[in-house]
Amino acid sequence: MRRTAVPLIALLALLGPTVPAVAQAAAPAGSIVWGPCDPADEAPERVVCAELQVPVDWRKPAGPTVTLALAKLPATDQARRLGPLLINPGGPGGSGVSFAYTAAEAFSTAITDRFDIIGFDPRGQARSNVVQCDSDAIVAQAALLHPEDRTEYAALRETNKALAKTCEEFTGPLVKYADTASVARDMDAIRAGLGEQRISYYGVSYGTMIGQQYAELFPGRIRAMTLDSNMDHAQGIADYQKWESLAMEDSFRQFDAWCARTEGCALRERGALAYFDELYARAEAGELIVDGHSFIPEALPSLVFGYLYDPAAWFQLADDLIYIGSGAPAQRGRGEPRPNGYLPVMCSDFHFDVGTFSALRAVKKAQNRLAPHTRFNPLAWSDLASCQNWPYGVTNPPHRLRASAKLPPILIANSRYDVATPYQWGTSLASQLPSSTFLTYEGVGHGTYWLSPCAQAAIDTYLVERRTPAKGAHCPAVFPDSPAAAMAASGPVNPLPQLIGPFRR
Incomplete structure (x- = not known):
């Protein structure tokens, strides 16, 4: 069975007073239809898939469309479900669908019990009309x-x-039209198609750029947002x-x-x-x-x-x-x-x-x-x-984020030594988001959730309870002391090497 493609209806999105209005289409509420995933993917048990059509150019919502691939791991404890947690592993180029396939191993049960985990392949990537x-x-x-x-x-x-x-x-x-602002608008079309007023989000690496721009464009549609290992769009x-x-x-x-x-x-x-x-x-x-x-x-x-x-x-x-x-x-x-x-x-x-x-x-x-x-x-x-x-223009020019007062508390986490997304980018981003709390992991590496049990616990607590760590919170560095210990590390499995490779964020 193929994933069901959902056409969009044209309407004007209200983006807030500090962001230029863009003619935008949104999926009819609750219109995403989930079904079996592509058999060739060998998706894990309980994971379901769907498709959603969005405009190639959001300024022309009635124009050509691109089809986004989506995957969902439903919450284990549906009675206490907290809603959807959209996820992105970075890149650009990392597959959110594949991230959802690995979610049961990549996230703790604190997350998989309470959230429907939803991954999507951004436009131009993986299963979404890859460039x-x-x-x-x-x-x-x-x-x-x-x-x-x-x-x-x-x-x-x-x-x-x-x-x-x-x-x-x-x-x-x-x-x-592969820019991140377009991806953020795609993500809000997914929110509408899910029939949700607000979403939670976990983005790592380049996935933080998607979250940042979503926060700028749609501040009132966020329940909770964790940005882990951060890019900074204000960099020259x-x-x-x-x-x-x-x-x-x-x-x-x-x-x-x-x-x-x-x-x-x-x-x-x-x-x-x-x-x-x-x-x-x-x-x-x-x-x-x-x-x-x-x-x-x-x-x-x-x-x-x-x-x-x-x-x-x-x-x-x-x-x-x-x-x-x-x-x-x-x-x-x-x-x-x-x-x-x-x-x-x-x-x-x-x-x-x-x-x-x-x-x-x-x-x-x-x-x-x-x-x-x-x-x-x-x-x-x-x-x-x-x-x-x-030869094509910069359609999403770098700038400091225009943070709205509507934004809820946001958790930003970064390693002290991160070769792909430097610590200074994280601190710069925190200065642009007054509602944020910044968590420092004092060790080395990319993706604090899988490097530090301390960071993982803080992120889990925030996403579930919307309770941020204390201001100025730090997590101690963790280093392997033997090859066997490195191989035998317990807890959620870091999916980033497989999802994004060594030369992507």
């Missing part, structure tokens, strides 16, 4: 992300433009790169300190930081050979980046650095062509185009000074380099 681009253009862009001169920079700009045009060719006009180019580079450097320094005091770390005697510096110097000299080819210096921070999401992977990180240094063949196939929905979002949400090669080089040099060991943050640099000369 497709030419695979050769994707490969060509990846080879040019670190231009050394004006000629290479010009080639990057032309390649970015050509890549974007292939995305439009294969996907259609949705490429121009310089601060975006600065905080990301420092987050990369500081997180790697935490890995070095952990390795020095941890018996099972393979680099304990040699020193992780010193060894990494040796590898970088060998790569700069063209002497780091892997699989018969020179390993370029920029590939080393990229190798490290994904491991800094969760200290549970640090034993493997030490092993892999030794493996690279030994010159052994790296198992790095190119694989099949894949969707490319990330860039249409980032290039629509931020002003990243610096214009000239000199300006781009100045940004790179500033990063290198801030991060003398890791040099730069691979994810932030890819965002910047990939959006040069993107």
Whole structure:
């Protein structure tokens, strides 16, 4: 049985006095019809699925539509059900449907007992008309992300433009309307289709951007909202790169300190930081050979980046650095062509185009000074380099959030050392949301809910009881002391590595 697609009716949404009105369609109340999920997905027991049509361009609610995929894990204790908890795992590109499939393992019973957990794939992602681009253009862009001169920079700009045009060719006009404000409006159409006056929301990583913009557009429609590991839409180019580079450097320094005091770390005697510096110097000299080819210096921070999401992977990180240094063949196939929905979002949400090669080089040099060991943050640099000369406009310009007095208490959580969403972004966001309480996890990693039992308990309590922690609350750092302990960690299972991969938020 296919999921049921629900057409929309046109009406004008009341967005509040500080946000420009947008002609908007909403689903008829309670019109979402749940049924069996796609058999190919092998969805877990009790999970049901649906579809919902929303306008490609919310300014033209009667125009072309995109179909959103939804999945629901119903509350175990229906008698004490608190309503829907919409969830998003980040990205852009992470699948909310797949997140809902894993919800029984990813969230505590405090959450799964009381909420209908609802995941949706944002427009242009996963099952919701995923953006497709030419695979050769994707490969060509990846080879040019670190231009050394004006000629290479010009080639990057032309390649970015050509890549974007292939995305439009294969996907259609949705490429121009993948911005986060449109996703937030989609989420309110889901709320209406559920027949709910208010929703609760948990968003992690890029999912916090969706929550932030929903809070700005629809402040009176929120029951509770947790924003975990936060992006900050107010960031300009310089601060975006600065905080990301420092987050990369500081997180790697935490890995070095952990390795020095941890018996099972393979680099304990040699020193992780010193060894990494040796590898970088060998790569700069063209002497780091892997699989018969020179390993370029920029590939080393990229190798490290994904491991800094969760200290549970640090034993493997030490092993892999030794493996690279030994010159052994790296198992790095190119694989099949894949969707490319990330860039249409980032290039629509931020002003990243610096214009000239000199300006781009100045940004790179500033990063290198801030991060003398890791040099730069691979994810932030890819965002910047990939959006040069993107041919479609910034439809959702960066700005400080316009917080309404209608907003309920909101819980913001961030790790002190987060390589993907820096701590400073979380504190900046908290300053923009007067109704928020900020919870600091003093450890390393991305997604505090799965890194810290203390943070998890605070988030559970808030979502269920709408009771925030005390102002200035902190949770202690947690580090693995052996590979076995890292593998045997109990509690909810972190789904982010599978849902978003190492180079997404």
